[in-house]
Amino acid sequence: RDLAKHTGRILKDELGPNVAVFDMDGFDTHAGQLYNNNKNLEEFDNLLITLEDSLGDAWKNTLIVTLTEFGRTVKQNGGQGTDHGIGTAILMAGGLIKKGQVYTDWPGLKKKQLFEGRDLMPTLDARAVYNAAMSVCFDTGPEQLRRDVFWKDNLPNLTESLFKV
Numbered sequence: 001r002d003l004a005k006h007t008g009r010i011l012k013d014e015l016g017p018n019v020a021v022f023d024m025d026g027f028d029t030h031a032g033q034l035y036n037n038n039k040n041l042e043e044f045d046n047l048l049i050t051l052e053d054s055l056g057d058a059w060k061n062t063l064i065v066t067l068t069e070f071g072r073t074v075k076q077n078g079g080q081g082t083d084h085g086i087g088t089a090i091l092m093a094g095g096l097i098k099k100g101q102v103y104t105d106w107p108g109l110k111k112k113q114l115f116e117g118r119d120l121m122p123t124l125d126a127r128a129v130y131n132a133a134m135s136v137c138f139d140t141g142p143e144q145l146r147r148d149v150f151w152k153d154n155l156p157n158l159t160e161s162l163f164k165v
Helices: 002-012 033-061 126-137 144-150
Strands: none
Touching: 002 033, 126 144
């Protein structure tokens, strides 16, 4: 909590940085997933609450985006955890979020609806969310970012769907 409190103070300083990164370990839950995720999500929740409190009015111009390098399988393994998979989720918070929502095209959990019969089927390229987030935070057009950062890949513009613009 001290780190989140200090980070909020320096982020709201007009001469301070515009970006901060928190690295939270423990979500690679091959075993004991329920206990580990409950503990980790509680820590994440406390970090968000502390950061919002310390930012004060600056929270309205804040965006928090979670990133992960991989998803998890749908089915638990023998250790009551899950293995690396394809589909994942992006959790966002902050005053720049347009509204509280789940933004998805839900693919379903039946075996025939899963990717290779084991993973949640991806329905959206996560880079489209990151592109829109960077566009809002760095006041840069999403098309320019798509071209210069994402190798001209065909990413939908989610800026107006997800963020206050």
